Amino acid sequence: MAQNPVKQRIQWFAVHGVIRGISKVFARRGDPQGRLLIDPDIRANPVAFQDELRARGPIVKCRAIYMTVDHKVANDLLRSDEFHVFGLGTNLPKPLQWLATRTRPDLLHPIQPPSMLSVEPPDHTRYRKLVSSVFTPRAVAALRDRVQDAANTLLDDLEDEEGTVDVVDRYCSQLPVTIIGDILGVPDEARPHILEFGELGAPSLDIGLTWPQYQKVYRGIEGFNDWLSNHLHELRRNPGDDLMSQIIRGSETAEGGPLTHKELLATAGLVLAAGFETTVNLLGNGIRMLLDNPGHLQTLAAQPELWPTAVEEILRLDSPVQLSARIAAEDTEVEGTRIRRGEGIIVYLAGANRDPKVFADPHTFDLQRENAGKHLSFSGGRHFCLGAALARAEGEVGLRTFFERFPDARLAGVGSRRETRVLRGWASLPITLGTARAMSSPA
Template structure:
């Protein structure tokens, strides 16, 4: 009963409101309540854009305007939203009484849910170990991991689920190394991550909410034991370094360490799985772009940004006004919300010529908002770009005739977008690697 009450106040009530508002044509509510939008949101992006830079909805304002998104992400007039903080009185009281003790990526001390000065301190601590040198070393790890995974695929005939066999295994290995996870436990961490992926969504159905809660609680229990192990026997992984890191003599608490580790898993694993799958989908359906990459491999870094622009693995975020302000000629009172549709801003024709076209030579592909911006710009952006570039280049260099062999299945999530499975045929292995 306690769990069902929490579901109702956190998701069930919003599902009811969003469903009614979406049926009435509310554009922001359609992001939550329209099943067709999850499959293909591009039509909704166009509808929102046609009504102006900022569109007022029944639940919140919404924007797909590149300039507005850029402004709000960097504005001190807006802050991130803490899960459950905006529920009306009686519902908020129920949420507080039924709240799980497990850490959530949208609740402090997660970097996604904190603001200065706490956010500044956490980010400084993480940055002290997540250095450019560390990322360069991780790039080498990505290359080695991709090669080993492709070696395991050699000789495979028939249909292969490339998400399961490659796209998921590459980032879980990299994240496992960052968190110091033994190889024997990485499948378990992968399972928790997949269960918890919809935790960023609003309006979850009851069954999905139960699976998310199971994943979050399971990961929290595993992580507490894992951190205790690292304290006893630290390694050379970044998590061990964070355990011993200090800022003016102050170390991260156990709760803060768990919050950072949880965010690393959510942001570093699920998003990378999604962009790898989306990249494969794009390249197999645009063979002309693959030819360009083969003729000029120096285009791969730009191609990775173009994939991130066109298939943003994080579709949207939201901010709350902390004081009266105006954005996009719309006034906001303190506490009012704006939903920033990152994926829509990435297709703004005012910034990107022919924005729905996949073009690996696009000169401003890196102007996308897929890594957020301002003080919440993704700390792992360089690593995500490396995994996308290296992982896909290695795959198509090894299997230049790779083709989709059936309809890929999208993940049942809205904030995060990608594929849960993708059947392919590998084709002949390239003679260059024989």
């Protein structure tokens, strides 16, 4: 059922509108958090801003929150029992929390319970154990073969294309939607819904949305909730061999009792959103970075064993997930700064990934970097991304196969970035493919 328009407006005002208005004032006064939320230049190119924060120390105090781009601090926070994840709006001032709670729509959201992104043990342990039992190394290895087959098929379809192609629309989004559709048992004819809902719902991780952005996000989440709920009911009636059917079966005998439909819906939704949205960005970011570094493409053609390192460097330098956040569960101290219970810290993953204390010459795309995999793009600790191995496989196979097939691909325009801050990727990326090369055998 659609939310009452008045309640919807109040919900936006409480969770986003006030924050956006205050952030504009704070940004004019130089507040880092306000600038992060408001400044389009930081969204377009955040590296200079990250370096500015780094120069201010390991913990940066903002008007309403703390921030860090320090790799050690970020790594420790992600693993600390003294800091927890939290749901959207739960750290607002009390009056706004009251408004947000009473106008919240009865829809699942990626950063509201029971999503794994916003709960801690024991609930988090229960949900994670269920998904981990399905995403085994053997299952991921089998999916890698499926990634290769899907990449070959998609690139076959591009061979006869002339002129300019939007590689995000025709390849970067189609490859992960094929794989995640297989995982979730989604029939081919329903897979365009994943693309549609992903595009509408991607900004849902951001705070301070405009009213038009919030309306688009709401439509996307509402449509996705309805579709996924019906899909899970259908899989219960007619289970298949897909991983989601296995999760449904496992949820009925889960430790701690069967998952409710809402818990299962949240778990399935997160698997879909995390497995699709971030990989689209990884592939798009990777293609753009490699086209900007043609010397690296020549090296990779001669030394294909360097592809895993190339993917780690792409993840490090242009992380698909830029930001995370934690809230202090008790009074504590971080690097000499006293953090009180209930105060939050923005963990700037993308900034930590360029910490010169960990990564020598951190802004350089280095195919020989020995510690490239120390990035925090998949978070860390108990909330480390369950799909990291699959994302790496999709990145490596998807990028390698693309450039093996189209070694003469070139940029045909500047493209456009997605209007999101937490997620970073390309909305469109026009390229000229050039002459296709005969398909090579998988490495």
